[in-house]
Amino acid sequence: MNITFLGGTGTVTGSKYFIETNTTKILVDCGLYQGYKWLRARNREPLPLDLKSLDAIVLSHAHLDHSGFIPVLYKQGFRGAIYTHPATISLCSILLPDSGHIQEDDANFYKKHKISKHENPEPLYDKETAEACLSLFQAVEFNKAFRIGDIDLVLQSAGHILGAASVILEADGKRVGFSGDVGRPDDIIMYPPKPLPPLDLLLLESTYGNRLHDKEDAYEQLAEIVNSTAKLGGVLLIPSFAVGRTEAVQHMLATLLKRDLIPKLPIYLDSPMAINVFNIYCQHFELNRLSKKQCQDMCNIVAFTKTVDESKALSDLIMPHIIIAGSGMATGGRILHHLKRLIGDYRTTVLFTGYLSGGTRGAKILAGKDNVKIHGKWWPVKARVEVLNGLSGHGDYEDITKWLQSSKLHPKTKIRLVHGEPEASEAMRDHLMQHTKFEVEVANYHEILRL
Numbered sequence: 033m034n035i036t037f038l039g040g041t042g043t044v045t046g047s048k049y050f051i052e053t054n055t056t057k058i059l060v061d062c063g064l065y066q067g068y069k070w071l072r073a074r075n076r077e078p079l080p081l082d083l084k085s086l087d088a089i090v091l092s093h094a095h096l097d098h099s100g101f102i103p104v105l106y107k108q109g110f111r112g113a114i115y116t117h118p119a120t121i122s123l124c125s126i127l128l129p130d131s132g133h134i135q136e137d138d139a140n141f142y143k144k145h146k147i148s149k150h151e152n153p154e155p156l157y158d159k160e161t162a163e164a165c166l167s168l169f170q171a172v173e174f175n176k177a178f179r180i181g182d183i184d185l186v187l188q189s190a191g192h193i194l195g196a197a198s199v200i201l202e203a204d205g206k207r208v209g210f211s212g213d214v215g216r217p218d219d220i221i222m223y224p225p226k227p228l229p230p231l232d233l234l235l236l237e238s239t240y241g242n243r244l245h246d247k248e249d250a251y252e253q254l255a256e257i258v259n260s261t262a263k264l265g266g267v268l269l270i271p272s273f274a275v276g277r278t279e280a281v282q283h284m285l286a287t288l289l290k291r292d293l294i295p296k297l298p299i300y301l302d303s304p305m306a307i308n309v310f311n312i313y314c315q316h317f318e319l320n321r322l323s324k325k326q327c328q329d330m331c332n333i334v335a336f337t338k339t340v341d342e343s344k345a346l347s348d349l350i351m352p353h354i355i356i357a358g359s360g361m362a363t364g365g366r367i368l369h370h371l372k373r374l375i376g377d378y379r380t381t382v383l384f385t386g387y388l389s390g391g392t393r394g395a396k397i398l399a400g401k402d403n404v405k406i407h408g409k410w411w412p413v414k415a416r417v418e419v420l421n422g423l424s425g426h427g428d429y430e431d432i433t434k435w436l437q438s439s440k441l442h443p444k445t446k447i448r449l450v451h452g453e454p455e456a457s458e459a460m461r462d463h464l465m466q467h468t469k470f471e472v473e474v475a476n477y478h479e480i481l482r483l
């Protein structure tokens with residue numbers, strides 16, 4: 033069996049691992065590159081494989097950095113099956129068309145305002161293509177074995193977000209695990225990731241390979257931010273990831289309100305996508321920690337702004353309020369319009385809720401840049417900028433080390449680190465070499481492993 037690393041190396045985006053046996057070829061994950069321009073340019077390059085001979089895709093979870101390239105392959109003619117958890121199918125049916133829609137919008141905006149270097153900026157794919165590729169998805173429950181050609185597979189829960197899985201496959205007498213994105217043992221909404229079985233090789237994510245989550249209580253931090261922003265008479269802007277983090281923020285705000293720890297400010301969920309995702313979370317109680325009552329409370333505290341006009345009307349509000357809008361890294365979506373009008377006001381707080389990939393607008397704002405470019409113009413940053421680290425959907429390096437130690441891996445298991453920026457993966461390797469017996473290396477782009 034050969035494994036080729038076609039993405040998720042040296043970056044947390046573009047996850048794609050190509051597995052070949054004598055008779056079968058599959059991709060595990062098919063993610064979009066995001067962040068730095070040189071990384072995004074890879075989305076326009078053809079994959080070094082013959083799509084006609086690709087049998088199937090196995091998808092770990094719905095986030096676009098794992099799923100967002102599927103419509104590109106569909107556009108190029110791929111018609112094989114895409115195996116994934118049913119909740120991931122539900123989430124992809126929202127996320128992928130939305131991704132197509134955002135790309136069409138961006139291309140139109142750049143065309144209209146003539147701010148692209150390209151004469152005729154084209155979206156990578158449109159909404160229609162993203163909707164069409166959903167017909168290829170096939171549901172596989174956790175812990176149910178399935179087979180593609182001569183490869184045996186099973187998905188097991190990885191925490192992180194609804195439906196997120198680690199992928200375990202067996203072929204040619206070897207067993208390989210793909211961690212996927214690994215959640216936290218104490219996530220506000222998701223259950224802890226399931227420990228791994230014995231493996232010959234593990235491709236392990238390393239997003240937080242060089243950082244530990246703030247031990248500060250996330251509820252206390254959020255309460256302080258809401259209270260001080262309200263005192264200033266400002267707006268709390270929360271750029272939020274529609275899947276997972278938005279639900280966690282909503283749940284935390286509902287809890288704080290119930291305990292009377294924050295004032296009753298108007299809260300707007302300005303993201304049609306997050307509204308749909310919220311409904312999916314509430315349909316899957318068995319997969320998360322939320323109860324029906326908690327879902328109702330979360331629903332009751334927010335006003336949903338579905339239409340563009342409702343969203344625009346938020347600019348008329350003068351009293352302190354909270355706006356939760358996508359996207360989480362401020363790379364697109366409605367949050368951009370709110371940032372443009374509010375980031376130059378010292379009374380505003382911008383609160384990020386998770387990992388910000390290098391090169392994204394969110395990462396630049398958090399790094400303390402004086403000005404930020406939105407829609408081709410520079411805007412001064414005067415707002416307070418914070419990040420709610422306690423809300424990340426990824427385990428930090430200590431969480432992951434404990435997860436590995438609770439697994440059934442034997443000391444001879446080889447680990448290849450993926451899904452991390454270079455300094456994070458390097459630090460994770462050093463940590464694991466000191467605290468475990470595994471042979472650990474950082475995977476390289478286009479590297480081929482032969483098992």
Ligand SMILES: [Zn+2]
Binds near residue numbers: 095
């Ligand atoms: Zn993810």
